[in-house]
Amino acid sequence: xxxxxxxxxxxxxxxxxxxxxxxxxxxxxxxxxxxxxxxxxxxxxxxxxxxxxxxxxxxxxxxxxxxxxxxxxxxxxxxxxxxxxxxxxxxxxxxxxxxxxxxxxxxxxxxxxxxxxxxxxxx
Numbered sequence: 001x002x003x004x005x006x007x008x009x010x011x012x013x014x015x016x017x018x019x020x021x022x023x024x025x026x027x028x029x030x031x032x033x034x035x036x037x038x039x040x041x042x043x044x045x046x047x048x049x050x051x052x053x054x055x056x057x058x059x060x061x062x063x064x065x066x067x068x069x070x071x072x073x074x075x076x077x078x079x080x081x082x083x084x085x086x087x088x089x090x091x092x093x094x095x096x097x098x099x100x101x102x103x104x105x106x107x108x109x110x111x112x113x114x115x116x117x118x119x120x121x122x123x
Contacts, residue, residue, distance in 0.1 A: 002026045002112040004096045009117030012086055016121070020081040022096030022114055030054075033099040034072055034079040035110055038092035038119075045095065045107060049081060052103045059105050064090075086121045093118050 008020040020036070035050040049060045049070035058070055067086075072079040079096060094117050097110035104110075 002029075002032065002098045004098060004112055004114035006094065006096045006114040006117040009094060009119045011120045011122065014086060014088055014121055014123050016086050017082070017084045018086065018119060020083065020094055020096075020117060020119075022079045024077045024079075024098060024112075026077070026098075029077040030074040031100070033101060033103050034070075035097045035099065035105065036070060036079075036081045037095045037097060037107060037110075038090075039095070039116075040092040043092075047105050047107060048094070050099075050103065050105050051079065057103055059103075083119070086119075088121045088123045091119060091121050 003025040004022050006022045030053050036048040037045050038048050039045040051058045051070045051072050067084050069082045096114040098112040099110045
């Protein structure tokens, strides 16, 4: 079972930046599609971004395109989410997830989840 630990969340003003990191405890990290999801209070968990095992392809939800970028370093078993030009509506708990499938953005196909990291954007 893959274990995932996120870090990098925090409080930031609108227009600011944060970089989330997620370290995976598995010897087969490079075989997983990795994704970031987020959940705001009272809302369902939603897809944010995903990246294939080799670093391609990538996908980002429309609301973050041009502002967020997902990347990975297989040598470090780590996936990143660079978040720029943050908006108050980006406030949520951000979760890292792993899918043992071909590239997917479907939440239910992700089998391992981290504990989440809080991102709060003040206006």
